[in-house]
Amino acid sequence: MGELMTRDVVDRIISTVKNEFEKLPKLNIMLLGKTGVGKSTLINSIFGDSLVRTGIGKPVTSDIVRVEKKDFPLALYDTPGLELKGDNAFVSLSDQVINVITECFTDDIEGNEIHCILYCVNTASHRFEPSEGAFLKRIADKIKGYNVPVIIVLTQAFSRKDAEELKRVIEQENLPVSAIIPVLAQDYPISDELSKRAYGIDDLAEIMSQILPEAIQNTFIALEKANLNLKIRRARAIVTTAATGAAAAGAIPLPVADAAVLVPDQIAMLAGITAAFGFPVDKGTLMTVISGTIGSAGATVLGRTVVSNLLKLIPGAGSAAGGVISGATAAAITFALGEVYIQILIQVSKGEMNMTDLSTDEGREKISKMFVEAIKLGARAAKKNNEG
Ligand SMILES: Nc1nc2c(ncn2[C@@H]2O[C@H](COP(=O)(O)OP(=O)(O)OP(=O)(O)O)[C@@H](O)[C@H]2O)c(=O)[nH]1
Ligand SMILES: [Mg+2]
Structure with a gap:
């Protein structure tokens, strides 16, 4: 019976996550820079390697191609194969960029707006030409009027020293850009044994998340694969909101021993967290992770842990009379549920935990301990909220 109920919860979470993904507005990014600077490599390392390889490109102007992929809320305005030699090439490209951006802001089609421009410069070239500065200023x-932020990405920055130097040179031009970020998108082999580790993609993702309009941030955080902290922060914000809501909603039924008693707000919370992690909405995997979190087969870890520890962990929870718990207790439980789910997703994302670990006795024991800690934390937070 418990198994079925967990499955039902998983089904509801999956359909909620699917809805969330479908609701995500499309993120539109323009990618500029000379051929071979590493534009495709950069995008692959931010969003995973499938987009550039499997996306379908449609020419928009002579040099700009829009690349999209089915069921993936990202449109990439790419400029592949551009030699960009001499001033004329830059003037021609800037005209195209200006046209495309003006059109997407004025065509009355909602969600067509370009949200940010990544202008890529190859660090190893040691050069930032005057025509490049003029190009960015002209655009x-x-x-x-459209407030499209521009980030200069110093690509293939195997030498941090070169990157810092190039950054200083570009900074002196006082260009209207939001940031200049050195990046090595992929490990760079130095010899057979040695390679320079990739870096900077997480910083770039952090900056992008800060400059993108609020309405598009959920999309970026769900799609990006470069900075786990962005996902964790977003997921924790979702948990805080849900816990506050649970406290305000007041009494909820005591989760006696079953996942089925998760209230809709808790399901929405788990779905929101899943979406932020951009977790593959693969039913089997999600099933394993969720049953690992809330338990399965009629004896949920959450239920048992809560019931056996409630009085110890949450002073005053003795008022859980008549199968109903107080708002503060509900908040602590909701907090713990979200926090443990986040911790499991973090460990799975980092490869520190795998699917089989979740269903072993040892795994269950570990999760149970995580719940105890999280409930204590949640109770403390709820108490602080009450006092403050
Ligand atoms: N090791 C390493 N190689 C890189 C990096 N960035 C680019 N490259 C290599 O540089 C070459 C060109 O990279 P692309 O990403 O295809 O460059 P692009 O700007 O998309 O080129 P076009 O599409 O032709 O305009 C490829 O062989 C990449 O493997 C990096 O960060 N590290
Ligand atoms: Mg390319």
């Missing part, structure tokens, strides 16, 4: 001047 910025013509699209001022």
Whole structure:
């Protein structure tokens, strides 16, 4: 029976996550820079390697191609194979960029707007030409009204020293850009045994998440694969909101021993966290993770842990009379549920925990301990909220 109920919860979470994904507005990014600087490599390392390889490109202007993939809320305006030699090439490209951006802001089709421009410069070239600065200034001047942030990405920055130097040179030009970020998107082999480890993609993702409009941040956080902290932060914000809501909603039924008693707000919370982690909405995997978190087969870890520890962990929880618990207790339990789920997703994302670990006795024991700790934390937070 418990098994079935867990499955029912998983089904509800999956359909909620699917809905969330379908609701996500499309993120539109423009990618500029000379051929071979590493634009495709950069995008692959931010969003996973499938987009550039499997996406379908449609020419928008002579040099700009829009790449999209089915059921993936990202449109990439790419400029592949551009030699960009001399001033004329830059003027021609800037005209195209200005046209495309102006059109997407004025065509009345909602969600077409370009959200940010990544301008890539190869660090190893040691050069930032005057025509590149003029190009960025011209674009910025013509699209001022649309507030499209520009980030200069110093690609293939195997030498941090070179990157810092190039960054200083570009900074002196006082360009209208939000940031200049050195990145090595992929490990760079130095010899047979040695390679320079990739770096900087997480910083780039952090900056992007800060400059993107609020409405598009959930999309970016769900899609990006470069910075786990962004996902964790978003997921914790979802948990805080849900716990506050649970406290405000007041009494909820005591989760006696079954996942089936998860209230809709808790299901929505788990779905929101799943979406932030961009977890593959693969039923088998999700089933394992969720049953690992809330338990299965009629004896949920959450239920048992809560019941056996409630009085010890949450002073005043003795008022759980008549199968109903107080708002503060509900908040602590909701907090613990979300926090443990986040911790499991973190460990799975980092490869520190795998699917089989979740269903062993040892795994269950570990999760049970995580719940105890999380409930204590949640109770403390709820108490603080009450006092403050
Ligand atoms: N090791 C390493 N190689 C890189 C990196 N970035 C780019 N490369 C290599 O540089 C070459 C060109 O990279 P791409 O990402 O295809 O460059 P692009 O800007 O998309 O080129 P076009 O699409 O032709 O305009 C490839 O062989 C990449 O493997 C990096 O961060 N590390
Ligand atoms: Mg490319």
